[in-house]
Amino acid sequence: MFLAMGGIETFDEMWGTRAELRAPYQSFQTWLEGEDPARLRAKQREAEEVFRLTGITFNVYGRAEAEERLIPFDIIPRIISGPEWQKLSRGIEQRVRAINAFLYDIYHRQEIVKAGRIPEEMISRNDAFLPQMIGVEPPGGIYTHIVGIDLVRTGDNQFYVLEDNARTPSGVSYMLENRETMLQMFPELFSQNRVKPVQNYPANLRRSLAACAPATDGPPRVAVLTPGIYNSAYYEHAFLADQMGVELVEGHDLRVVDGRVAMRTTQGYEPIDVLYRRVDDDFLDPLNFNPDSALGVPGIMDVYRAGGITIANAPGTGIADDKAIYSYMPEIVEFYTGEKAILENVPTWRCSDPEALAYVLDHLEELVVKEVHGSGGYGMLIGPTATKKDLAAFRKKLKARPANYIAQPTLSLSTVPIFTRAGLAPRHVDLRPFVLVSPEGINITPGGLTRVALKKGSLVVNSSQGGGTKDTWVLED
Amino acid sequence: MLGKTANGLYWMYRYLERAENTSRLVETAQRIALTRSSGNSDDEWGSVMQSAGVFEGYRGCHDGVSKDAAIDWMLRSPDNPSSLFSSISSARKNARLVRTALTHEVWEAMNGCYMSAQKVLARKVGERDLPGVLGDLRQRTALVRGATHGTMLRNDIFDFARIGTFLERADNTARILDVKYYVLLPSAYSVGSNIDNVQWETILRAVSARGGYRMVHGNQVSPRDIASFLILDKRMPRSLNFCALKIRDNLNYLASDYGTRPPAFRLADRLVRRFLSHDIDAIFEFGLHEYVQNVLGALAELGQQVEIDYRYYE
Numbered sequence: 178m179f180l181a182m183g184g185i186e187t188f189d190e191m192w193g194t195r196a197e198l199r200a201p202y203q204s205f206q207t208w209l210e211g212e213d214p215a216r217l218r219a220k221q222r223e224a225e226e227v228f229r230l231t232g233i234t235f236n237v238y239g240r241a242e243a244e245e246r247l248i249p250f251d252i253i254p255r256i257i258s259g260p261e262w263q264k265l266s267r268g269i270e271q272r273v274r275a276i277n278a279f280l281y282d283i284y285h286r287q288e289i290v291k292a293g294r295i296p297e298e299m300i301s302r303n304d305a306f307l308p309q310m311i312g313v314e315p316p317g318g319i320y321t322h323i324v325g326i327d328l329v330r331t332g333d334n335q336f337y338v339l340e341d342n343a344r345t346p347s348g349v350s351y352m353l354e355n356r357e358t359m360l361q362m363f364p365e366l367f368s369q370n371r372v373k374p375v376q377n378y379p380a381n382l383r384r385s386l387a388a389c390a391p392a393t394d395g396p397p398r399v400a401v402l403t404p405g406i407y408n409s410a411y412y413e414h415a416f417l418a419d420q421m422g423v424e425l426v427e428g429h430d431l432r433v434v435d436g437r438v439a440m441r442t443t444q445g446y447e448p449i450d451v452l453y454r455r456v457d458d459d460f461l462d463p464l465n466f467n468p469d470s471a472l473g474v475p476g477i478m479d480v481y482r483a484g485g486i487t488i489a490n491a492p493g494t495g496i497a498d499d500k501a502i503y504s505y506m507p508e509i510v511e512f513y514t515g516e517k518a519i520l521e522n523v524p525t526w527r528c529s530d531p532e533a534l535a536y537v538l539d540h541l542e543e544l545v546v547k548e549v550h551g552s553g554g555y556g557m558l559i560g561p562t563a564t565k566k567d568l569a570a571f572r573k574k575l576k577a578r579p580a581n582y583i584a585q586p587t588l589s590l591s592t593v594p595i596f597t598r599a600g601l602a603p604r605h606v607d608l609r610p611f612v613l614v615s616p617e618g619i620n621i622t623p624g625g626l627t628r629v630a631l632k633k634g635s636l637v638v639n640s641s642q643g644g645g646t647k648d649t650w651v652l653e654d
Numbered sequence: 655m656l657g658k659t660a661n662g663l664y665w666m667y668r669y670l671e672r673a674e675n676t677s678r679l680v681e682t683a684q685r686i687a688l689t690r691s692s693g694n695s696d697d698e699w700g701s702v703m704q705s706a707g708v709f710e711g712y713r714g715c716h717d718g719v720s721k722d723a724a725i726d727w728m729l730r731s732p733d734n735p736s737s738l739f740s741s742i743s744s745a746r747k748n749a750r751l752v753r754t755a756l757t758h759e760v761w762e763a764m765n766g767c768y769m770s771a772q773k774v775l776a777r778k779v780g781e782r783d784l785p786g787v788l789g790d791l792r793q794r795t796a797l798v799r800g801a802t803h804g805t806m807l808r809n810d811i812f813d814f815a816r817i818g819t820f821l822e823r824a825d826n827t828a829r830i831l832d833v834k835y836y837v838l839l840p841s842a843y844s845v846g847s848n849i850d851n852v853q854w855e856t857i858l859r860a861v862s863a864r865g866g867y868r869m870v871h872g873n874q875v876s877p878r879d880i881a882s883f884l885i886l887d888k889r890m891p892r893s894l895n896f897c898a899l900k901i902r903d904n905l906n907y908l909a910s911d912y913g914t915r916p917p918a919f920r921l922a923d924r925l926v927r928r929f930l931s932h933d934i935d936a937i938f939e940f941g942l943h944e945y946v947q948n949v950l951g952a953l954a955e956l957g958q959q960v961e962i963d964y965r966y967y968e
Contacts, residue, residue, distance in 0.1 A: 232750070232765050406750050415753040425754050429968060430658050441657045443810065443964040444912050 188332045188591045189603050190255065201256040201652055204370050214600070217252065220362050221596060224250050227361070233354050235640060236409045249645035250355060251595040252362070255606060255627040259654025262373075265336060265610070266621045268519035269326050271510060273612050273619055276343055276497045278513035280320040284310045284493065294508045299501060304550060307458060307493030309465055313482055315491045317389040317616040322453070322489035323382070324612040325349075325625075328520070330591040337523045337588065338506070339607060343498040344490060345455050348626040348646075349611050350413040353378060353420075355626075355648040371653040373623035379420035381613055381620050382453075388615040389487045390450040398447070399423045400440060402431075402454040404472045409641075414455050424449075428456075433476040438486045451487040452477075458492045500549045500583050501527055523588065529580035537584040538575060541568055544584045546575070559636060561587055590636055593647065595629060605630045607638050608649065624649035655810050657965030659752050663811060664818035664960070666748035666764075667802075671822040673741035674795050677788045679706050680728050680738075682859040684784060686852060687721065699724035705833045705860065708736050725784070730775050738791065742771040745798075757805040760798060767794035810911055813904040817960060820904075824897035825953050827884055830860050832946045838877040839942060854880055861892045881942065882934040894949060895929035901956070902926050908964075916963035921956045928952070 186194045191202045198206055225247065228234075234245035257265075282288050283300055290297050300306055325346025327339040356375050360367060383399060390397030403414035405427050418425035430440050431449075439446035454461065460470040465478040480486050496502060502509075504525040510518040526533035526544075537544060546558040558571045575582055592603035610625030627647040628638035638644040683702040700719045703709035711734055712719075712727050729738045746768040753761055771794070774787045806812050831838075837853040854875055858864045861884065870887065871879045887893045902922040909915040928949070937945050961967065 229769065230762050230766055232753075232761070406747065411750070415750070419754040424656055424659075426656065427658070430656055432968075441965050441968065443655050443657055443660045445965070 187589050187603070188330065190330070190591050190593045190606075192594075192603075193333070201258040201261075201650075205254065205256060205366070208366060208369060217596060218598075221252050224252060224358050224362060227358055228354070231354070232412060233350070234412055236407055236411065248351060248640045249631060250358065251629060251631075251645050251647050252359070253594050253596050253601065254359065254366075254648045254650050255593045255608075255629075256370075256650045256652065257624065259652050262623060262651045264519070265328070266623075268336075269610055269612060269621055270619050271514055271516065271519050272326060272338065272341070272506070273321065273324050273614060275506075275510040275513045275518075276324065276341060277318075277320050277614060279509050280343075280491070280494055280497055281318065282513070283496065284313065289509070289512050292512065294512050295502075295505050299505070300496070303496055303499060303501070305493075305495035305499045307496075309478060310491070310493035313491075314484070316391040316484060316487045319389050319489075319614050319616065320491040320494050321497065322386060322389055322491075322614055324614065325609045326520075326612065328608045328610065329523075329588055330606075330608070331588055332591075336520060338520050339523060340500075341498045341503065341506070342609070343494045344457070346609065346611065347410045347413055347455075348609055348628075349378060349622075350416040351646050352611065352622070352624070352626040352649065353416075355646055359648045370650065373651045373653055375622050375624060378611065378622050379417060381622070382417065383421040383423065385613040385615040385617070385620060386451045386453055386487070386489055388617045389489065391484050391487060393450050397450040399451045399453065400426045400449045402426055402428070402452050402456055404456050404460070408455075410455065417453075428460075428470075428472045428474055431474040431477070433474065433480055436480060436483065436485055438474060438477055438480050449486065451489060453489045458495060461488070461492060500525075500547055501529070501580075504583060523585045526584040528575060528582040528584060531579075533584075534575065534579045537582075538572060541572065543587060545587050546571060546582050546584045549581055549583060559587065587636070593627070593629065595631065595645075595647075602633070604633070605636050605638065606647070623651035655755070655814075657967070659755050660810070660814045660964045661961070661966035662748045662752035663755060663814040664966070666745050666752065667815045667818035668822040669741045669745035669748065670764075670795055670798055671819050672736055672826070673738055673745065674792060675823070675826040676706055676728055676736065676738050676741060677792050678862060679860055680725060681785070681788050682856055684725070684781075685859065686856050690852065696720055696724075701833050703728065705830045706736060707829055708734050711735075722778075726778055729779055729787075739771055739775045742768055742791070742795075755811045757801070759801040759805045763794070763798040763801040767791070767798055770794050808907075810908055813908045813911075814964075816904045817901055820897040820900040821953060821957050821960075823892055824894055824901070825950065827861055827892050827894055827897070828946050828950050828953065830857060831881070831884060832943070832950065835943045835946060838881045839938075851875070857884070863890060863892065866890055878934060878938075881937070885937065886929055886932075886934060895926075898922065898925045898929060905960075916959075918956060918959040918963045921952070921959050925949075925952050925956060 188194055191199060193199050228247050228250060234247055236245055279289065287300070289295050290300060321343045323346060325342035325348065327342065328336050329339050330336050352375060386399050387397040399421065400423055401414055401418040403411060403425055405411065415425055424440060426440050431438055434446045437448035438452065439448045456472050459467045460472040462473045462475060462478040463470045464475045477486070481488055503522065504527055506522050507518045526537050528534045528537055537546065542560045544560045548556040558567060590605040590607065593606045594601035595604045606627050606629045608625050608627055611622050613620040627649045628640070628644050629647055630636060630638045631643060631645045679702055683699060686698060696719045699721055700709060703712050703724060706728060708728065712724070715733060716723055727734050727737065731737045732740060734740060746764055749756060749761060749764040771791060774790060779787050802815060834853060834857050854877065857880060858867055863883065867880070867883055870883065883890055883893065885894050888895055888899065890896055905919045905922050909919055
């Protein structure tokens with residue numbers, strides 16, 4: 178049923194497959210019919226102006242400061258009903274619990290390997306496995322304080338997890354600013370529809386991080402660690418620090434003083450308890466990882482291992498969102514929760530397996546091939562739209578390093594209308610809900626970030642490759 | 655507050671002030687060039703660039719001084735770190751760095767100022783557009799200042815912003831005096847030629863002080879009064895004395911906020927005494943040029959000490 182785009186009718190979240198208006202969009206459609214398209218066009222431009230002035234931009238990797246770009250925002254919301262969301266959030270919660278249990282296990286007794294559910298080399302020979310984390314007890318027992326689960330939809334009742342983001346998921350600032358912008362531009366929509374609020378995310382984030390702090394004498398001190406103003410997500414780092422009311426630090430603001438990680442203030446060094454880091458493991462500590470890193474804090478890992486600071490997310494969580502491990506997620510969920518996974522995985526061929534590789538090479542035109550450690554939509558092949566040359570090149574790559582790739586069927590992703598000059602037009606979307614984890618529990622913000630491929634027919638929603646975003650509504654039922 | 659944040663605030667407001675001063679200098683020089691009855695005004699642009707502290711850099715990449723090249727260097731050149739555009743870019747870059755310390759309104763005003771500069775300074779600014787461009791950008795920087803006054807808490811964040819502002823402003827006024835000191839010397843008293851009148855007016859315009867001067871001294875323009883107005887007058891917001899008092903005030907607020915009085919405060923205090931304990935005649939007797947040079951040195955030293963005391967860098 179997933180095979181070949183266009184082989185099956187695309188599910189539109191507003192109009193279904195048979196052009197019948199779906200229930201969650203009823204009230205919105207009534208409003209839309211009463212709107213003058215010219216006014217909406219003006220609003221669309223106004224939204225862009227707001228984003229530009231607020232500086233909600235991202236920097237393109239490897240470019241200079243002048244290259245700050247806007248992520249296009251579309252004014253048509255993506256609407257999810259209350260019951261739909263309930264089922265999704267149960268599945269997300271189950272999955273996130275399993276991911277944390279899995280991480281604890283593989284950095285301790287590795288029961289799942291002993292039970293034969295995951296091959297030993299999938300862990301020990303995985304680049305994302307961090308031997309430095311073996312036996313470490315993260316404060317509060319939490320590994321992934323912040324998770325983004327990427328979901329796609331293919332039908333009325335069919336959702337799949339496309340990817341788990343267990344390192345440093347980004348995009349939450351867009352979720353918040355998109356809502357803020359919609360509230361400002363179309364307040365009447367929020368009187369007519371009962372939309373679950375998202376605005377308490379920063380407060381929840383701060384509470385959740387503080388709840389993971391090591392034992393402290395006063396209230397826990399939290400800081401956000403950014404690689405700096407040229408990082409593509411700098412806006413988000415500053416936004417979250419600002420909204421949480423905590424300091425935004427860079428590596429050179431920090432040093433280890435008397436066994437604590439401390440930040441250089443105008444009045445001397447002050448210790449911090451929880452570091453929400455938005456730098457990769459590799460750059461976290463030049464003494465323990467990449468010695469050339471200027472972004473990190475020398476010795477922070479030693480403080481961490483001694484229980485002197487909480488690092489969120491914990492180092493080494495990348496192994497849980499590795500694309501090869503992804504294919505084992507149904508087993509992982511079952512192993513740790515004793516339940517069947519509520520959310521389905523996209524069927525995945527691991528090219529390290531010779532049989533799977535043979536199948537993938539034979540069906541390359543209909544598959545999506547991804548690098549195991551890739552992200553951001555780079556280094557990926559979309560069979561149905563690839564040229565002969567692309568296909569040949571990928572065949573070569575697959576044969577040379579099969580273990581570096583996985584393949585999945587091309588899903589017929591759902592569409593949601595976007596607003597264009599010519600009226601509404603369907604475009605493919607995905608959804609990234611944001612999940613907070615602490616000893617106090619799991620908190621999922623209703624909705625999340627909807628990314629939309631603005632080009633007709635395109636399946637690539639990544640902002641670095643021409644994707645846009647939408648406000649995402651979850652209705653109170 | 656992080657040392658880095660103090661640093662970012664300080665430089666954001668220094669660059670903002672510098673942008674304003676540069677635009678005022680260009681505006682003044684252009685006006686003088688247009689109203690001058692005869693002669694080549696290109697030399698004048700050399701001294702304007704000197705006042706802005708950008709002449710050496712200019713000479714590094716140009717053979718001769720021409721009005722067009724000078725205006726472009728001061729307004730747009732990316733090779734000139736103090737050009738109007740570079741200053742606004744740097745102010746905005748620092749604002750991004752300290753975004754969490756700024757109110758939403760200040761950030762938006764700063765970002766709007768930058769966006770406007772990007773637009774109007776994208777191409778060479780023609781003579782006809784010059785007044786409009788300079789006026790627009792000065793309004794934009796004034797908006798940042800207004801938002802700062804209207805929305806920011808009076809805490810250490812504000813203190814660092816003000817210290818940056820007044821150090822830059824004092825530096826600017828001192829440099830104008832330094833470049834033009836010879837037209838203010840007693841030997842020029844009785845000259846009263848047309849050239850001197852133009853020079854004096856240049857000085858007053860460059861610090862937006864013509865109206866203020868008239869209110870205090872009437873229509874009688876004398877070099878002694880001008881020097882006194884720009885150095886000692888406590889009511890004149892761009893005078894050295896005024897700026898020094900403000901710097902000391904803000905360092906004092908910081909000291910009582912933090913409960914310690916670091917060396918920078920003593921330096922600021924010494925600077926203020928310098929203005930309190932002399933009258934203008936004593937300054938002339940000491941030597942105007944040497945005096946201004948001393949002040950410039952003291953300002954630089956003070957800036958460095960603030961940097962150390964408040965841990966701007968590791």
